[in-house]
Amino acid sequence: MGSLERLRNSVTTLDDVGAGVERFFQVLNHLNNDKMKEHKRDMEFRNSRQTSSQPRGLLLGREEERKIIVQWLTKPETSASDIALFSVIGICGIGKTTLAQDICTAGDVKEQFYFVIWVCVSHDFDIETLTKKILDDITGRETTMVGLNALHKALKERLSSKTFLLILDDVWNDERYEEWVNFLCPLKCGKEGSKILLTTQMQSLADVAARAVQRERTQQVECQSLRFFGLEETDLLLLLNRHAFFGVNPDDYRNLQQIS
Incomplete structure (x- = not known):
């Protein structure tokens, strides 16, 4: 070749x-x-x-639950009680976060509090990290401070004589009671009427958080809970239509047959 x-x-x-x-x-x-x-x-x-933001109009079938929580958040305090707690309990995807986002951006709720603070907790219940997240949300910038004592001191100064609503979303830690007590310590410097709205899948967690709020109180501190159940069939169908026909008029597809 x-x-x-x-x-x-x-x-x-x-x-x-x-x-x-x-x-x-x-x-x-x-x-x-x-x-x-x-x-x-x-x-x-x-x-x-x-974040506490969401597109408007996403809430379906939770009008009664919303009414109960908003009434609790906006009702006037009748005594000089400590920070109060409301736990929303339900399985994953049932609408707890969506409802909390809707409520904390509502005008009548925002007017009630000097600070409305949103923290997504998930599985990471680290007190220093959570305290930083709260300070970040209050100040609108990332906190460079380190050390739990310094963070607690800074948070106490920020919350002193201020009424606040703290939303703790998707909380999982139901075992470390003493950590809950330590986490709540600087929050009790807030003004009368300050409240915590907590979302979780676990009744046991709501109970632990309530015990931590109640600890060493001379009077009963208000702790309530509400369990979410599934939507009604009509609301489920509306929700399905909203996602299946996003940006489309479902009336344009009347030839589709309902099969269930």
Whole structure:
């Protein structure tokens, strides 16, 4: 075989290798795009939990529960009681966070408190981290301070003589009672009428938090809870239509048959 023929064969081989590499990169880009989309959806979900904001009009079938909680939040205090607690209990995805977001942005609730503070807790019940999150929400900037004593002192100064509403969303720690007591310590410097709204899947956690709030109090501190159950069938259908026909008028698809 001559040199020219060998060169042609080498070029052909390189072309085949190049085509294979190109196909590989196409597959890789496709996988990366899918992964980026999944990551974006995950971050959007996380961000929706970590802030008190939500698109308006997302609340369905929770009018009675909303009324009960808003009445509790806005009713005048009849005694110089300590910080009060309301726990919303229900399984994952039943609407606890959505309702809490709706309530804490309502005008009649916001007018009741000097501070409305939102903290997504999840499984990480670290007192220093949570105290930083509260200070971050109050000041609107990231807290660089370190050390629990310094953080507690700063939080006490911020909350002193101020009425506040603290929303603790998606709380899981139902075991470390003493940590709850320590976490609540600076919050009790707030003004009469300050309140905590807590969302959780666990009745046991609501009980532990209530005991921590009640600790060493000479009078009964108000602690209430409300359990969420599933939506009614009509509300479920409305919710399904809202997501299935997002941005579309469902009346344009009357040929679709209801099967369940």
